[in-house]
Amino acid sequence: MEVGNVNDSDANLDQKAEAFARLLGRCQRKVFLYVLGLIHNAADAEEIQQETSVILWRKFDEYKPGTSFESWACRVAYFEVLKYREKAARQRRVFSVELVETLADEAEKLADEFDDRRDALEGCLTRLRDVDRALVLRRYQPGATTRKLAESLGRSVQGTRKSLHRIRMTLLECIQRKLAAEERQ
């Protein structure tokens, strides 16, 4: 990957755009998950991820080829989370900077495990009861919320939320078992 020493000549500008698109495409999911862990609101996490993408492009000349683009992207995203937090705090209570910092540190430590957990999740989803799998898939359809899902099912919001929580806990336990089994080996 030759994106080093990028100057702005016609020839390597194309190369730069291509390299950026490639690197960004590879880490979008991780940046989203990282941000979500710090602010717990998926819609806001999407916005921060988009804003982070813009900043990464602006600062792309500062990126050193061969280094971890993902780490750099998460670092940029972290500062975007702090900005978001400051703005949001004017309207509602949000997590303190202290907690955000702590969560960011601990998320970084869990980063390796996250990949393993994603692999394990694939298998665990197949093990869910059909009815549970159908429910969780409906919850995560585009635009779906638990409230709307409850309405469409004719159930209470509280009951639907509890069902979803139970399914997520089942998935967490399944993931944990799978990882522990591999660890024991």
Place this chain on the structure above:
Amino acid sequence: MSDPKNAIPVELQDLVAIACEGELSDQDTEQLEALLLDSPVARQYYLLYLHLHGELHWHEAMAGDLPDPTGSSGQGPRMPIPTPAITRPKPDRMSRLRLFGFCICALVVVGLLTLAYQAMPARKDIPAPPPPTPTALARMTGAILPRWKAGANPPVLGQEIPLDRRLVLERGVIEITHPQSTQVLIEGPAAFCYRPGGQIELEKGRLTVLGDEPADFTVNAGDATIVPTGGAIGIFADGKEIELHGLGGKAQIRRVLRQDDSLVEKETDLAGQGGWKWSSGSETDPQAIASDQGRFARALPPRDPDHSVARLREAVTNNARLIHHYTFEGTSRLEKCQDKRGAVHLTEAVMVDGRGRGSINYTAPGFDLTTDALGPHREPQGGNENGVALQSEGRFRPPEAMTIELLLRYQIPEDAGDETVALAVATRDGDRDCGFYVAAVGKGHLSLLLDGSANWVETDTVLAHDHWYYVAFTFKKLEESTVVNAYLADLTVGERQLRQVLKDEEVPGVPATSRLGIGKGFDNTIAHAYPWSGELDEIALYDAVLDPKDLQAHLDLLQAGEP
């Protein structure tokens, strides 16, 4: 997080579930923050729960909607969630608004990218950033007995390697040729992904780069980018550790390390026959190791595909008398430790005095490229009691008549002496009741022992250092003794005829029932001991005394394997 349900207070569980809905009140947020600040366990639960929520959200709600800057999927494979018959609801007004908002957001991003692009100096009439230039793609130009993970839509011989698709090669070897004639050999089991612009992401497995000129691609493995700069190199990754071996070639390792809150790029150069090893994500520099030349394929061997370890495995699998089968194939440790026929699965066992300074090698090179062998660890000094190997989770009850067949390679331990015992397959249920079915004793005498108070029964064979052997022992239990026959062939020197090294030998004792040691045994207190030194592969246990003709037929399947 041992058991999320039991360890986590209900209050925290409720708050985190509400947080996922974006419906936390100020009071809820305050309460959640207090709980999280108070307990690392709570924070871990929160992060893992949010991660799960995020993965589900990303794959079901978002991945398909995001603008794809690469023009391809770029996100890796979609999680293969089994989809029940659900009618996808049409988006309601809020969803449409959200989608509209998202599109606006995406347009803003594109606009900003364009503005940033246009704002660069010395540019006139700059068009919008072009789509990625299609790069000439690598092609799969050779393969030996490849088996791809089901459902992966694998590459086809002679055709281009698909981009942005995670490919899992469960076994076999493939050869990939790049546009500038650089060749890459990938040995299964391996998981990898080709990216646009000549990048390979090697998640797990062994990969060899061959080329006289600098390679026209890079290899991303763990936290590093490896840039081949000419000649042959070997790369191994297991998801955590990465090794780079010089096979006469040159390469550069580029990593980013965090130092004092800043990111620092570090480069390490490799040339010649040396090697480097490091843990992905660690802050330490790669450590120099000896290059393992024999571990990496240098070419696809031109050989008859009807003869290989894979063919032997196939024949063994089809034998009706097979009761337990340890092939050590698979893409995870769990899979490699599976009993492929029965339910006597294996797990790691550390010897009585500790594991020493090594670990089990689950991807040790086998007799040929169609297999991975198991490399138990035996500490060079004090090896009888130091090391790590495998044993079954449950008890193994040897049948009245039994055959044990395997491939083995023995490495004479540094401290080899009269007391040296290395066991390939063993059981033990007491001081006398033992079943040391396949053993290398002293300097490597192929031996067995079924009664702890009796003498070792030695064959006339001393295993040659580092040679691969096909070995089979048959056992017919009598009242207090067992009739044993043993056969072997030195595969490394190309022996084609099975040699009988024990003939109807009546051995004191009968096979003991206990956990089954693979690459280890037990001392007289039933503590883990006597780890194997070298590699083991294709261990098959049958509930019958197999006819020598059947064993010869198995050996015949290996004949054309490379010596």
